Amino acid sequence: MLVYPSSIDLSSRTLRCLTGRLAARRGEIGTRWRRLTANRQALLALAHLRCGDTYAQLAAGFGIGVATVYRYIREAVDVLAALAPTLAEAMDIARTKAFVILDGTLLPIDRIAADTPYYSGKHKRHGMNVQVLTDPFGRLLWASPALPGSTHDLTAARTHGIDANLKCWADKASQGAGGSVRVPFRGRRLKRWQHRHNSTHAKIRCLGEQAMATLKGWRLLRKLRCSTSRITAIVQAVLVLHHVSA
Secondary structure, three states, rough: OOOOOOOOOOHHHHHHHHHEEEEEEHHHHHHOOOOOHHHHHHHHHHHHHHHHOOHHHHHHOOOOOOOHHHHHHHHHHHHHHOHHHHHHHHHHHOOOOEEEEEEEEEEEEEEOOOHHEEEEEOOOOEEEEEEEOOOOOOOEEEEOOEEEEOOHHHHHHHHHHOOOOOEOOOOHHHHHOOOOEEEEOOOOOHHHHHHHHHHHHHHHHHHHHHHHHHOOOOHHHOEEEEOHHHHHHHHHHHHHHHHHHH
């Protein structure tokens, strides 16, 4: 296998932060020696999350076994996921804002047609449903646990326990949410003021969509090939790293 040097479009602050967390983790469990230092382990995890490099590619690049790569990445993801904000913490912050933006996305996964729960009829592909809250400036506040792709956005929001009385802007998928959730008007024959409302609504919601695009800048999330039970931790880890690198 050929090996070549590459780069990761992240700041050194992100690397230092993860290195510090991993070093603290090693101190807690009493690790004496490992094939890679905490700094190299952090670099390996960032290459996987940011660039989507496979275990085999990372094993060749860092001179370790594929099983070791798996263990190192899993440890790094779990360390980061533990730092992710909870919904309660995000709601406390959201209540101090004029409003928040609620949006959902489908993270593609490698599943076959037989895996019906993961198939999204809306997107015509298999994936996991993730809901995201952002502030009025499009800064990410919270990312939800991942649910099967067949889950409707409104059902997902209710499952996670997002407060309907929280003043937020959402898309048409949240029709019927009630409370203070603002959604665009549906239908073909809308009045002029309804068209103006939808236009203004779209301009506000686009900030949330931009934040979602930023989240998917972490290439691993563009096509997940891991167990669906690990996707929640991966999304939370990426959210923490996004806040560090922002």
